[in-house]
Amino acid sequence: MVTTASPSRRARRGSGAVTLHDVARLAGVAPITASRAVNTPERVSEDVLKRVNEAIASTGYVPNRLAGSLASTRSRLVAAVVPTLSGPIFLATVQALTDALAAQGYQLMLGQTGYAGSREDDLLDAIIGRRPDGIVLTGVMHSAESRRRLEASGIPVVETWDLTDQPVDMLVGFSHVEVGRQVAAFFHARGRRAWALVSGDDERARRRRTAFEASAQALGVGPVLAKVVPSPTTLGMGRAALVELLASGQAVDAVFCSSDLLALGVMTEARARGIDVPGQLAVLGFGDIDFAADLHPALSTVRIHPDLVGQRAAAFIVARAEGRTVSEKIVDIGFTIVERAST
Amino acid sequence: MVTTASPSRRARRGSGAVTLHDVARLAGVAPITASRAVNTPERVSEDVLKRVNEAIASTGYVPNRLAGSLASTRSRLVAAVVPTLSGPIFLATVQALTDALAAQGYQLMLGQTGYAGSREDDLLDAIIGRRPDGIVLTGVMHSAESRRRLEASGIPVVETWDLTDQPVDMLVGFSHVEVGRQVAAFFHARGRRAWALVSGDDERARRRRTAFEASAQALGVGPVLAKVVPSPTTLGMGRAALVELLASGQAVDAVFCSSDLLALGVMTEARARGIDVPGQLAVLGFGDIDFAADLHPALSTVRIHPDLVGQRAAAFIVARAEGRTVSEKIVDIGFTIVERAST
């Protein structure tokens, strides 16, 4: 913007936008009174409230929350860090988080690390620099350096999607180990004895996989045929994985996939090859993607509650931001195996 | 009257965190010099740079960008407003936007309006209050009030996913009318003459639909059997829609769906009923979801480039934030009809 309006000495700084001072002057009150009329209207006389509101309406004043945050050391901003938005799972969490926060007057700032996690440290610094009132992390924190910075910042942190005994601060998750175990028990109870696994290579998927394999052994089921694919997983990888599994020549009558998309891929390839699901092959997914029930055959899967993760995380952070203490800092939201037609 | 502030007994404000002053004192320089060492290291002597960096390392200083933004009137924050994150389409845009911005040192703030759009005004105020360096909107802006506030704010705006002659500011989109026309031409060229439509009720889908229907008439194809479903659309709605279309008794040999998920639903239901795709029924989607090519049969669809939308939008905003003027404010990224097995 080209300003010629510099009548006296120093050039004008600032954005030129309407400020609380302008509103106050117009309403004939002190700035602090205008501030109170905006933020705590109940502590101001009716007359003042009316005049301030009129001034706001006539000027189109929008409070500068940057300044407010700086002065009050409360930003009403919450940061969320996810490996990736693709994959419908974290998505649902982010969506629920955004909504729950917006309802309380908070905004969400989003950061993606990629599954590699190398960008995590930088990203974290960028985030901490904005002094959010809370940080929601996907997964549990591992880099010691990041952990240190996070703790030093004093910002409330919620780790999600996993369990650990030593959370940085608060935690909303469930046990991937338990998922692996229960899926194994599930296959076993249904008489399946030739298991395979198609799994992403992220840490949580790996944890489910290890538990699943250990359970297989404990239950006397032969070695699990495993195909590991890079996260985020796709339908195409599921198709390709089944091709590989079949090519191995080993018998397979049940596949546990680390995502519903992989499972859909396996089912798609099975159909293309005339393999009957669930007759010849049971397929179990993970995530209970919204369309899992509408597939043909309907997909059996592990249901977690991604939206619940978001809501609980939001509640944790808002509580802290408002000075309440959170008594139970770890929430296990559990999961359910939903049996449908594919098993 | 200028009184030198003597730090006597007033209670301490602030967050207690390490500030630039602390770093400067430790390094034995003035605060502004420390600031330069951090932000424009090339304009500071090697010696100073070294001392400041040491001070930063030893204190764990993280700059307060709230304060920096306030002073410089540049927040390096960009807001994105989407109807919903579900549906893989906006998602890809948001993802690309986040990445492109992060690469330039900007962060993304996310807002969801829901398709109803009633929350848009409030959301916009919350966003403007944070003084982002740019706002990326999904769709073109319609509420006159919002438009006014947006213009008054002086913040660069990019509308996306649609075209209009009167953008608020900048625009990255494509013509939904043209999509409707070309899909009609596509079906016609392949000898299909009994068309149906399964479409979400959001504005952009409606625009494609209207153009598609008009083209049908112009091409002498009978009235298009239409089933409108609420956005965001799901696989289940696609299945149900095909059931309804078939129940009407009217012949159908081609369906244009307003999303790939709807198309997958239609294909799923067709398979469940033994209807051959594409033999008896051609199915065309919209969006080219990542797994469209891996379906069986592979899904023909309209490919747009959601990530390109994000990248272009990011480029627009960064350009503006850095004071460059954007010569061509409207970008039509076009689309392609990708023919695969389903047609």
Place this chain on the structure above:
DNA sequence: GTGAAAGCGCTAACAA
């Protein structure tokens, strides 16, 4: 209920 003063932590402007 209202106001004056003093910062929050940083950077733009000006000066040396």
Place this chain on the structure above:
DNA sequence: TTGTTAGCGCTTTCAC
């Protein structure tokens, strides 16, 4: 290349 000064726009603290 470095420093001094004066804010950015708001809210805290303290006083009336």
